[in-house]
Amino acid sequence: MSPVRVPTMGQGGDEHDAADEAMAAHVGRRFAGKVAVVTGAGSGIGRATALRLAAEGGSVAALDVNAAGLEETVAAIAADGRGTAVGHVCDVTSEASVADVVAAVVEALGPPAVVCNVAGIGGFFHTAEMPLERWQAILAVNLTGPFLVCRATLPYLAEHGGAIVNVASNTALMGQAYSAAYCASKAGLLMFTKALAAEYLGKGVRANVVAPGGTDTPLFGHFGLPEGADPKQLTRIMTPMGFSTPAELAASIAFLASDESSYTTGAVLSVDGGLTI
Numbered sequence: 702m703s704p705v706r707v708p709t710m711g712q713g714g715d716e717h718d719a720a721d722e723a724m725a726a727h728v729g730r731r732f733a734g735k736v737a738v739v740t741g742a743g744s745g746i747g748r749a750t751a752l753r754l755a756a757e758g759g760s761v762a763a764l765d766v767n768a769a770g771l772e773e774t775v776a777a778i779a780a781d782g783r784g785t786a787v788g789h790v791c792d793v794t795s796e797a798s799v800a801d802v803v804a805a806v807v808e809a810l811g812p813p814a815v816v817c818n819v820a821g822i823g824g825f826f827h828t829a830e831m832p833l834e835r836w837q838a839i840l841a842v843n844l845t846g847p848f849l850v851c852r853a854t855l856p857y858l859a860e861h862g863g864a865i866v867n868v869a870s871n872t873a874l875m876g877q878a879y880s881a882a883y884c885a886s887k888a889g890l891l892m893f894t895k896a897l898a899a900e901y902l903g904k905g906v907r908a909n910v911v912a913p914g915g916t917d918t919p920l921f922g923h924f925g926l927p928e929g930a931d932p933k934q935l936t937r938i939m940t941p942m943g944f945s946t947p948a949e950l951a952a953s954i955a956f957l958a959s960d961e962s963s964y965t966t967g968a969v970l971s972v973d974g975g976l977t978i
């Protein structure tokens with residue numbers, strides 16, 4: 702694997718093909734007989750996670766607001782043939798939407814044993830000019846969403862045993878210019894996860910965080926640098942190893958979601974190509 706890889710905003714490339722091939726060599730059957738809920742499954746890291754859990758035999762409930770993206774994910778899992786997936790359009794910021802979808806998942810697939818909160822949004826803003834509604838929208842998807850999904854699924858996880866993996870970011874661990882809401886939401890998600898881990902310690906539910914660095918997905922294409930912002934301010938968040946592939950993140954998420962990490966809870970796994978060394 703080359704130490705420096707270029708970002709292609711979700712378009713792949715030779716470096717990515719090599720990394721994904723290396724990942725594919727390690728696929729096992731860790732999720733056979735398990736139901737897994739994955740949010741943000743219509744794109745990027747969430748899609749790769751849904752594909753990985755299904756490839757390892759899982760029954761995946763793929764959740765996203767983006768119906769077209771979900772269709773592609775479910776079709777890819779069907780074509781792969783190693784697991785099953787059902788797509789559910791779900792807005793993780795809506796209490797009713799989450800409750801309805803979790804009830805439908807339990808009805809269709811059975812009680813979940815794995816929950817991966819991957820859905821997320823962001824944006825660059827001068828904090829002094831940031832509209833309140835953008836702040837609230839980022840907090841709603843990145844922090845309240847995982848709370849709602851965990852709240853709705855915890856009774857099942859606690860009854861049968863389970864694992865939660867919440868996808869934060871290197872920005873949960875280091876400040877990033879123009880990203881006050883994003884940093885606050887991801888740091889909040891990190892401590893939300895640790896609080897869950899403490900509360901459910903010894904009760905059969907583990908909760909862990911994966912903190913990605915730059916990952917090659919469409920996400921940053923939507924961030925948009927505000928007028929007058931200094932792009933040099935963002936160099937400190939450039940991942941030393943270059944952008945990872947979504948499958949590389951999915952591999953770490955799958956580890957923490959599986960029984961292979963049975964002694965790990967409340968942990969933060971940085972998958973960021975050396976960014977937070």
Ligand SMILES: NC(=O)c1ccc[n+]([C@@H]2O[C@H](COP(=O)([O-])OP(=O)(O)OC[C@H]3O[C@@H](n4cnc5c(N)ncnc54)[C@H](O)[C@@H]3O)[C@@H](O)[C@H]2O)c1
Nearest residue numbers: 741743744745746766792793820821870913915916918920
């Ligand atoms: N890509 C990176 O460099 C990077 C770095 C650090 C952290 N992350 C985090 O990884 C996670 C996945 O990001 P990605 O890069 O795959 O982005 P992405 O944009 O490719 O995928 C995010 C998905 O979340 C979905 N989503 C947005 N709002 C939603 C809502 N209200 N309800 C349900 N689904 C919703 C989107 O439709 C999209 O399919 C995010 O939490 C992101 O913050 C990404």
